[in-house]
Amino acid sequence: MTPTWYDLLDVDPHASEAEIREAWRAAIAELDPGDRRFRTFNQAAEVLLDPARRAAYDAELTAQQPEEEAPDEPTPVTATAAPRRRVVPTWVLLGLGLLTAALVVGAALLARQPSDDAVADAARAAQAAAERAVPPVLSYDAADLEGSRSSAAAYLTATYQKERDQLFEEVIDENAPNTGTTLTTSVVDSSIVRAGDDDRVQVFLFVDQAATNKEQAEPRVTRTWVTMTMERVDDEWLVAAMRVV
Known part of the structure; x- marks a missing residue:
């Protein structure tokens, strides 16, 4: 039997998001980013920490499980009994024919979904844009908070910029000047x-954050996981949403 993502992270199929995240972090803690296992563990986390993808994956696992077949009742054998032959109703054959035709049509429609090449190109462009956006968006300097805010603005959609500015004011503006924190x-x-179309792409990033403050001159590095939703605006990929764990 092929190991599942649950097997890979050594968690129960009913494990909570927190348990999966803890298992994932433990699995990659000592691995180099260039290690093949590092990418494999990340792939497992990408699926199991995304509710929609996890639900689809669980459904796929369920579908792969062999169904239990109820044993046929034995037919008494007599000298004159002829073997029973199961007759398949015509409506069943017709239904199977229609289902087969629908699957063929569905496959053809899927093949004509927004050009695979276009989606792949968009995904790569969004991924590159997300990597460029992470440093300015998730960094700040207590000595120049306005500069930090301005540096990030160029990478954000107008809607998300308002949301980030509010968070910046409530959390960073209130605390960073007192602590002298630089991140x-x-x-x-x-x-x-996820890259379902060529205008909106979700990118999973693993980042290092080095923090210093008035009491800690040596940077303390923390590794964390970020999911950025990138949106194409006037041929430019911008951050439309972000989740940091």
Whole structure:
């Protein structure tokens, strides 16, 4: 039997998001980003930490499980009994024919979905844009908070910029000047989470964040996971949403 993503992370199929995240972090803690296992563990986390993708994956696993067949009742054998032959109703054959035709048509329609090449090109462009956006969007300097805010603005959609500015004011503006905190973010690795069309793409990023403050001159580095939703606006990929774990 092929190992599942649950097997890979050594968690129960009913594990909570927190349990999956903890298992994923433990699995990659000692691995180099260039290690093949690092990418495999990240792929598992991408699926299992995304509710929609996890639900689809669970459904796929369920479909792969062999169905239990109820044993046929034995037919008494007599000297004159002829073997029973199961007759398939005509409506069943017709239904199977229609289902087959529908699957063929569906496959043809899927093949004509927005050009695979276009979606792939868009995904790569969005991924590159997300990697460029992460440092300015997730970094700040207590000595120049306005400069930090301005540096990030160029990478955000208008809607998300308002949301980030509000968070910046409530959290960073209130605390950073007192603590003298400087946060510098860099990308370790990234991959595509979802690219359903060529205008909106989700990108999964693994980043390092080095923090210093008045009491801590040596940078303390924390590795964390970020999901960025990238949206194409006037041929430019901008951050439309972001989740940091």
